[in-house]
Amino acid sequence: MPETLAALLLAHVLADFVFQSGWMVAMKRRWQGLASHGAAVLATAIAATGCLDWSLLWLSALHVAIDALKARTRGGLRPFLLDQAAHLATLVALAHWQPTLWESGLWAGITALPGLMALIAGAVVATRAGGFAVGFLMGPFAARLLPEVTAESLPGAGRVIxxxxxxxxxxxVLLGQAQGVGLLIAAKSILRFGAVKDDRALSEYVIIGTLASFGWALVAAYATLAALAALPPLGILPVSP
Structure with a gap:
């Protein structure tokens, strides 16, 4: 079952955070947008598991239904998290229901592939999905600080950072060098100090965003390590401290 779940999870994050276009998001309230996204969900699920199974049609249909419900909300961090939790629940349920999907697929003979899939999925969750989550969290604060946040800032620089x-x-974290996160925090604090030291509201905005971003990445990294522990080894040893 862990192998099946790893494949389904990779398919989900690719469909939601890599292959889902802006047009699909904008058209979520219309059947065209939902249908195109549902097709992407089905295609990635088939490609990741390496098999054609009718249960993947049910997965795609449930995904579309969850997204249709989310499209009726106002948006924000809570709907985003609930949406992803619902998707994750369907993946876990399907992996329990059809645990041999991976074994019956084309890629079953590649022992290390499920671990690689879990690694890629974790990286996408940490980076791309984390960007959406932090963006939703910071949206209300950014609306109040819009002139200050955008002043003298490179377009899109915050997203890239x-x-x-x-x-x-x-x-x-994956390389066993979690202590380096402290150095990263210190470096960012030093670089940001001059810009926010005289503005309490802006400094609070930066602190909240930084802690949220770092926290999300840490959770994603340690969750990925837990997933890798349940899968056949990749054969890549962590760097010794």
Missing amino acids: GLLERGLIFAL
Whole structure:
């Protein structure tokens, strides 16, 4: 079952955070957007498991139904987390219901592949999904500080910084160098100090965003380590401290 769940999880994060276009998101309240996203969910599930099984059609249909319900909400962090929790529940349920999906697929003979899938899925969750989560969290604060947040800032720089810092944290934890996260926090604090030291509201905004971003990446990294422990080894040893 762990192998099946790893494949389904990779398929989900690819469909939701890599292959889901802006047009799909904008059209979620119309059948065209839902149908196209549902097709992407089905295609990634088939590709990841390496098999054609009718249960994957049910998975795609449930995914579309959950997204249709979410499209009726106002958006924000809570709906995002509930949406992802519901998707995760369907993946776990399907893995319990059809635990041999992986064994009956084309890739069953590649022992290390489920671990690699879990690793890739964790990286996407840490970086891309984390960007959406932190963005939803910081949205209300950014609306109040919009002139200050955007003043003298490179377009899209904050998003890139967030992706890089979460990616680095994920890599550090996976390589057994979690103590390096402290150095990353110190470095970011030093670089940000001059810009926010005289503005309490802006400094609070930066602190909240930084802690949320770092916290998300740490949770994703340690969850990935737990998943890797339940799967056949990748053969990649962590770097010794």
